[in-house]
Amino acid sequence: MSKDILDLAGIGIGPFNLSVAALLDQHPHTRAAFFDQKPAFDWHPGMQLPGARLQTSFLKDLVTGADPCNPHSFLNYLVQQGRLYPFLSAGMPAISRREFAHYLGWVANQLPDLHFGQAVESVRFEDGLFRLEFRQERPPVFSRNLCIGTGIRPHLxxxxxxxxxxxxxxxxxxxxxxxxxxxxxxxxxxxxxxxxxxxxxxxxxxxxxxxxxxxxxxxxxxEPLDETPFTNLYFTPGYVSTFHGLPEQRRRELVRYQKLASxxxxxxxxxxxxxxxxxxxxxxxxxxxxxxxxxxxxxxxxxxxxxxxxxxxxxxxxxxxxxxxxxxxCTGFEHGLPPCLEPLERNLKRDSRGQPCIGKAFNLDWDGPDNRAIYTVNQGRLSHGIADSQLSLMSWRSAVIVNHLLGEPHYPVREQAMPLHWRSQKSGAKRDRAGGPRGVTENHSVLKD
Ligand SMILES: Cc1cc2nc3c(=O)[nH]c(=O)nc-3n(C[C@H](O)[C@H](O)[C@H](O)COP(=O)(O)OP(=O)(O)OC[C@H]3O[C@@H](n4cnc5c(N)ncnc54)[C@H](O)[C@@H]3O)c2cc1C
Missing domain, CATH: 3.50.50.60 (FAD/NAD(P)-binding domain)
Incomplete structure (x- = not known):
């Protein structure tokens, strides 16, 4: 690593930051480096149970949703491993967790900007740059932007x-x-x-x-995971964008209500x-x-x-x-920013319950300069909806982040046409003082019939 200033420093290398790194690998002029405390890439090794399968389509890999020609796709992995035709004949709607972990490791091995065995101890903002200090003895890293991908913590x-x-x-x-x-x-x-x-x-x-x-x-x-088509629409850019625009209380209600979709x-x-x-x-x-x-x-x-x-x-x-x-x-996980961000605590804007506010481009709302961003992956369940902690939209989210970082719409991230319209169509009804149509007094919570 040189002492040069990075455009993006990624903290944590799970699938979500790996996806950002895989897209950035196609942009050699953008200087990025990602750091993980583990000695090597490994995806949830403690839950690699025999026979466990992915709950998500293999097409929802690190890159395909944003850049299907990217060499870090699952399909290219199959071709390079000489497994494409055997795979097609297996007729498996869901691949094994072990194979997905192997694919992720294959990508990680090809990306030069990943650094393992390096735990980020603290991040400060000094003289217009983020300064990363490490638990290991090594010089600090300076970066214009951050991407926090430190994952989740087991819930006790x-x-x-x-x-x-x-x-x-x-x-x-x-x-x-x-x-x-x-x-x-x-x-x-x-x-x-x-x-x-x-x-x-x-x-x-x-x-x-x-x-x-x-x-x-x-x-x-x-109770079963709801994998039916209309529920799957929660895992689309259009729904995420609609969800992000809703009031905080409504977003919280929806996340509770949609539990079985994720x-x-x-x-x-x-x-x-x-x-x-x-x-x-x-x-x-x-x-x-x-x-x-x-x-x-x-x-x-x-x-x-x-x-x-x-x-x-x-x-x-x-x-x-x-x-x-x-x-x-088997009590699930907790989300939360990692301890290394504590020096930036007072710079972050929080919602009514103390959760960090996250912007449309997955950037934390903070009081620093507009041209310095702290992106987060896997912290936005309450801001972007239940898709945020799943693999389904990771390549799309990475594309949104990379577009924002590059300052140009390099990847197509627009909403795609759906048969279902989440947002209200224009209404000609006259409104009363409370904002509802005249004479309509029912409770209009989205979760009540
Ligand atoms: C067993 C299991 C199976 C799952 N299966 C599916 C599925 O089939 N479909 C689906 O959509 N979702 C699934 N998920 C949910 C989700 O996709 C995964 O949890 C995914 O791994 C989240 O990725 P991540 O990058 O946010 O975090 P992680 O994979 O947890 O990676 C975070 C990384 O950050 C590193 N780190 C943390 N702190 C620091 C620090 N200070 N400095 C440096 N490094 C640090 C950690 O070492 C770790 O490697 C599953 C989750 C689990 C637990």
């Missing part, structure tokens, strides 16, 4: 805070090392895709032979799980069949051997107690 439910480290394990670390839960009472907490995959793994004996398995979820049932369980996984449960007593005579406990809110966990889990059934309102030696937390 408050009830589990008192449990000692070894007895609770977030699923994101499950495959980091060999594990054996033989003879233990295992409780999976959290009823989304990860919980379903972990239950399948336990039933397949991936981590020994537990004495018992329980799967607890707060949701009223084990956080449900893949229908194929649900089917496989149900069939495994059905066959379990015949395949494993004498072993207790896993217990599925939906609608349970976890109130408290008493640490000890075994632990006692106090839950409340939201269906009949009764309290229950369950014993467990090992908790597997």
């Amino acid at each position: 439910p408050p009830a589990c805070e008192s449990v000692s480290g070894d007895s609770r394990l977030h699923c994101i670390h499950l495959m980091d090392q060999p594990r054996d839960f033989s003879g233990q009472d295992v409780a999976i907490i959290g009823g989304g895709q990860s919980g379903a995959e972990v239950l399948l793994g336990l039933m397949d004996g991936l981590w020994g032979e537990p004495a018992s398995i329980r799967w607890l979820s707060r949701r009223p049932n084990f 956080d449900g369980i893949s229908p194929d996984t649900l089917k496989a799980l149900y069939q495994r449960l059905y066959e379990y007593p015949l395949e494993h005579p004498g072993r207790p069949v896993p217990e599925l406990l939906p609608g349970r809110t976890l109130y408290a966990v008493t640490d000890g051997t075994p632990m006692t889990l106090l839950t409340r059934n939201r269906l009949d309102d009764q309290f229950e107690e369950h014993q467990a030696d090992q908790l597997l937390l």
